[in-house]
Amino acid sequence: MPNSSAQTAATFLPENYLSGMFYGNGWSSGDDLVAAVEPATGARLGTIALANADTVAIAAKSARKAQREWAANSPDDRAAVFLRALSVGEQYREDIIDWLVRESGSARGKAAFELKVTLKAIQLAAAMPHQAQGLVLPTSPGRINLARRRPIGVVGIIAPFNFPLYLAMRAVAPALAVGNAVILKPDPRTAICGGLVIARLFELAGLPSGVLHVLPGGSEAGEALCSDPEIGMIQFTGSTGAGRMVGQNASRHLKKVSLELGGKNSIIVLDDADIDLALRNVAWGVFLHQGQICMSAGRVLVHEAIAEDFVKALAQKAQALPMGDPTDETIAIGPLINQRQADHVVKVVRETVDAGATLATGGTSDGLFYAPTVLSGVTPDMSAFREEIFGPVAVVTTFANDAEAVKLANQTEYGLSAAILSRNVSRALALGEQLQTGLLHINDQTVNDEVVNPFGGVGASGNGSAIGGPANWEEFTEWQWVTIKGEAPAYPF
Known part of the structure; x- marks a missing residue:
């Protein structure tokens, strides 16, 4: 040993x-x-x-x-x-x-x-x-x-x-x-x-x-x-x-x-959400276990009215997450599982930035350690929007109204988990009813399992x-x- x-x-x-x-x-x-x-x-x-x-x-x-x-x-x-x-x-x-x-x-x-x-x-x-x-x-x-x-x-x-x-x-x-x-x-x-x-x-x-x-x-x-x-x-x-x-x-x-x-799960942040709580939920749903979870928030859909400030704050939160050997109990971000997975994350981020997305923070790696990353301005034709990344990458796309949020969230073959953050529960429920997903969380993030619940997805999930x-x-x-x-x-x- x-x-x-x-x-x-x-x-x-x-x-x-x-x-x-x-x-x-x-x-x-x-x-x-x-x-x-x-x-x-x-x-x-x-x-x-x-x-x-x-x-x-x-x-x-x-x-x-x-x-x-x-x-x-x-x-x-x-x-x-x-x-x-x-x-x-x-x-x-x-x-x-x-x-x-x-x-x-x-x-x-x-x-x-x-x-x-x-x-x-x-x-x-x-x-x-x-x-x-x-x-x-x-x-x-x-x-x-x-x-x-x-x-x-x-x-x-x-x-x-x-x-x-x-x-x-x-x-x-x-x-x-x-x-x-x-x-x-x-x-x-x-x-x-x-x-x-x-x-x-x-x-x-x-x-x-x-x-x-x-x-x-x-x-x-x-x-x-x-x-x-x-x-x-x-x-x-x-x-x-x-x-x-x-x-x-x-x-x-x-x-x-x-x-x-797998999943390409969306966490939807409506314009009436509590911003501090929304940031905490998004960071947890995206970066937990380096994003290597089928339920990870693969898309962060943010209302355009709050998007600019939200991206800046999310980038600051990502920069503050300590990365390193997880045997150190202060570490939040550990290594990816192997080099093949690390190479996949690098490839998707590079392709997405080359296609016009903005790298708000991160995008760097050291062996199997990939820095918590925030991409903004991501559109549906970009790799990071379409592909399951399985890495610590927040993929931020904006929407103008609830109908557009539903359209973006459903624009995938996957259907595992979705989350909606809003102070208006009725509004969130009405939006959630339109999502094609096996798991739905109102005022929470996408990574959830309490063991007592039926767990499963639809479509490619x-x-x-x-x-x-x-x-x-x-x-x-x-x-x-x-x-x-x-x-x-x-x-x-």
Whole structure:
């Protein structure tokens, strides 16, 4: 381990665990090994074994066998596993936060929040085994007519790098709670904090062997999950481009598919908004975790009457955000996840400035560190208006009236999150009703998830499915219709 911070984390994940995957009946290594790297420093954190198609096939058979016994457990026994996992997570809180900071480049505040919602997802999953699992339907006299929820079997979960722990756990926990087995494929860039941490939590909580497999991997492992006959469902969170391929591959094999994809989200600042609060909301929605969030405010739509002063104040706020190694608790802006992402941010900003936008502040980089940036005068034909940047860039476009704000916000194939800031709630609601988006926030910013809520987007942001809260039963189970009669009827044939 490269430093004392990593040594602390080793109390939760012993060093010999940082050399493989959670596979079969425990921790295993593999032939295709890659280094887990801290983006802020380049330090090596461990070694990850990448799964291939053969690994996935073996895991899927093991998971299918273990799932039958897991689903047959009493609700009390299944719920107890999650309560123990919650306790383990609380016990090793600082260790887990440390892994999120070091491997994903999260500022410590963001990492602490991510763990908080992750533990909440576990807590809510603990209640699911004791919840109602079906309906009694109307029918003719002498017959009982039921519709009941049953586990799908084995659920494949493909999770991203940006909120690696939570975006994996929000699917893993409810899928397990309703009686499924799970194969989790975390992004290789965050395979420890988004994968091995979850495996270790449930191992310490006493989850039966074979019910959960954690297999870091690339496209080969993802394609194998989509085609394996033992896997009944794929839940994918990630980019729209990758999601389209996952949806196509999984649907070809008649699997249930849940896609939570990218976004080009608008935060609309009306002319009657409280300016100080609007600036705070915009800065949070744009710059949190370096803008590497599917819900980040990719467009800041500002009424033209207040735009000039607003841009100046936003630029000052961006300049004041401290940037650096996120192990320093005073840091607000950490590194981007890798050089490819950093190059993408540089490219989009350069193209947009060349097309006539004004660089109010930022636009500079040092390795993976990209300075908080404000672009003004951005028009719909510019790259920054159209593309998901996934970087700390505020893209400011002005509008003259509410109708134009709606038109600009809807001028995208995405439909994930939107926010409207105004002192007039009725006006904001009327505007919001016209937005094509799965999530809508009045007098808040776009980055919101309370775990209890259905979460999902429309258009290029998802296939209309939702995950979280009441949507979890719909997501991770399938209906079975059951009728019961005292004796079989005498049909006329």
